Amino acid sequence: MNPTTDRRKMARKPLLPRPLLYAIELALFGFIAYNSLYIRKLSDIKAAGTAAAGAFQAPQYARSFWTSKLLPAAPGMATDLGTLLISLKTDKDKAFAAHSHAMGIGNIRYFLIKGEGTVTATSDNDVTVTLPTGEPIHLATEFVFGNAARDASGLINITEFDNTTDLNNVSAELNDIIRKQVIPGLKASAKPGTKLSFIGALELNQAHLHTNDLTVIPIRTAL
Amino acid sequence: MPLTLQPYRPALVKFQSLIALFVLCLGISLLSDKFLTGANFWNVMRQISVNVCISTGMTLVVLTAGIDLSVGSVLALSGAITAGLLRNGIQLPDANLYIGFTVLGAMLAGITTGSALGWFNGWAITRFRLPPFVATLAMLTIARGLTMLWTEGFPITGLGESFTYLGTGWFLGIPVPVWLSVIIVAVAVLVTNKTRLGRYIYAIGGSESAARLSGVNVERIKIIVYTIAGALAAVGGLLVTSRLDSAQPNAGTSYELDSIAAVVIGGTSLSGGRGSILGTVQGAVIIGVLNNGLVLLNVSPFWQQVVKGFVILLAVIIDKSNSKSE
Known part of the structure; x- marks a missing residue:
């Protein structure tokens, strides 16, 4: 071998x-x-409503916030838009301090507002409502995004969240609720000439304030 | 007698990375009182851990005279797969089945994904004789696209404390990512210095045809090396995802450049056959300290990129100069 x-x-x-x-x-x-x-x-x-134990569920949180907190509190909390516009023109800083909310630091702040007016135009992107003061505002029906719906009421506390992604997901879910629950009804009923009352969220820049052609994210509308 | 550095040249060349690191640390500590603090030290070490993992794999690839441009995208996809499986599992509505993944299962799935992509890189390079630059560039795009598809462009968050411990936890007073990178480096040093695979890697980088004539299965070794690089990129992905408690679809963008920079600064030759894992670790520390120093000194992010680019250029010029003198 x-x-x-x-x-x-x-x-x-x-x-x-x-x-x-x-x-x-x-x-x-x-x-x-x-x-x-x-x-x-x-x-x-x-x-069980959860696919991963302990994980934050933005859809559930947003639904609960929408039905249990925002909608019941909004009529009482919202500032009249006509009054707000006058305040902004007379003392901008005081109006921002009294009526606006925001989670982050910076000039972008949000207002929970209410008002009524006459529908003067409709388009794919918005419904134009003319206030009794004669100023037109737009209720967004297409581009519903950002944090206005989440932050305008000031009812959400940032300390409830572990991270900013969860916080941002709540905004996305609230905007989704608005798209599905508010916009279809608004688009169907808003015809030029009809009277409309609304509650909505408004985003304004404190440093570069423009009060013309305001666009409001609708939260509740009624004929 | 005139003073000359010539007699010290070999020592200077050997310890050039350490000397550069020392000078860098000295300069930043003189300019910022926050640099030499315990909190900042561990912060830098934690950040470096990810690059050390990726760069260890990249070193093996570069030693074979290859390059892997896909590590950043592989990192992102592996992290996203891990996060997605951990968060949502696999849902089979037709069978009314939910397959859930534990932290171990999700992490194994992520590492398997990285390994598979790395294997594919190696297979494409050896099977079709593609230049590594082209094959891995293609994988960069493929893996990024798959990440976008898997995440639908949104971050996957809320992964639980047992998973985030990997990226944020401490063990025996040292961050867990640092332990992990130390273990990976130790194994890689052993593999490159003490095993047949390590010798083959250096042999292929030195001369592929000579290695082949010597009986080395070049194709097999290359596939193994790219698979390891993919697996280590996946480990980097787990660390990033765990640290942020979130898998971001754009995670790991340009990580391949930091990784290549660490390898080059660490003295590994881009033409292969020469370099070491420990050199790469030094390179990664230099890149990490440089990043940290530029942030502490309030340098604009745009200037940071310019500075990093020049540092890489300088490292390559020094490497070329050393090669010529040898």
């Missing part, structure tokens, strides 16, 4: 018999798989 070949054969001999090696590998794989996955009924998970 060739001694070199013999040595190689010896060197390649596994430490454990192959079946035992496979059994160990299988057991290890099974152990990892058992500790990696779990299987549940999807209906149970959905019923």
Whole structure:
């Protein structure tokens, strides 16, 4: 027998018999798989309302905020738009301090406002309402985005959130609710000449204030 | 007798990264009193950990005379896969089944994803003889697109404390990411210095044809190296995702440049066959300290990029100069 070949054969001999090696590998794989996955009924998970225990659920939070806090409180909290416009023109800083809210620092601040007027025009993007003072404002029906709906009331406290992403997700969900629950009704009923009352969220820049052609995110509208 | 540095040249070349790091630390500490503080030290170490993970894999690739431009995108996809599975699991409405993932399962899935993408890089490079630059550039785009598809362009958040411990936790007074990167570096040093795979990697980078003639299965080694690079990019992705408690669709953008910079500054030759893992660690620390110093000194982010670019350029020029003198 060739001694070199013999040595190689010896060197390649596994430490454990192959079946035992496979059994160990299988057991290890099974152990990892058992500790990696779990299987549940999807209906149970959905019923529990959470797919990941402990995780923040923006849709649930937004729905609860919308129905339990914002809608009930809005009529009492909202500032009359006509009055606000006069205040902004006479003492801007005082008006911002008294009526606006914002979570972050900066010049962008939000107002929860209410008003009524006559629908004077409708388009794909908005419904134009002319206030009794003669000033036109636009109720957005297409581009509903940003943090106005979340921040305008000042009812959400930033300390409730672990991170800014959760906070931003709440804005996105609230805007989604507005798109689905408020806009369709507004678009269907708003015809030129009809009288309309509304509650909405308004974004204004304190440093560069423009009060012409205001666009309001509608929260509640009624004919 | 005139004073000359010539006798000290070998030592200067050998320790050039450490000397550069020392000068950098000295300069920043003189300009900012916040630099030499415990909190800032651990902050820098935590930030560096991600780049160390990616750069370790990149070093192996560069040692074979290759390059991997896809690590940033692979990092993002792996992090997103991990976060997505952890947060939402896999839902099979037709079968009314929900397959949930534990932290271990989601992390394994993320690392498997990175490894698979790395394997694909290696396979494409060896099977179709594509230049690594082109193949991994394609993967950069593919992985980024897949990340956008998986996340639908939105961050995946709320991953739970047991997962965020990986990126934010402490163990024995040292941040967990630092432990992880130390372990990865130790294993990589062992592999490159003490194993057959390590010798083959250097041999392929030195001369691919000579390695092939010597019986080295060049294609197999390259695929292994790119797979490791993908896996380590995925580990970097887990760290980033865990630290932020959020998988961002645009995570890891331009990380490949920081990684290549760390490798080059650490003395690894872009033409392969020469360099070390420990050199790369020094390079990553230099990049990390430079980033931190520029922030502490209130340098504009735009100027930061300019400065980093010049540092990389300088490192390559010094590397070329050393190669010529050798």
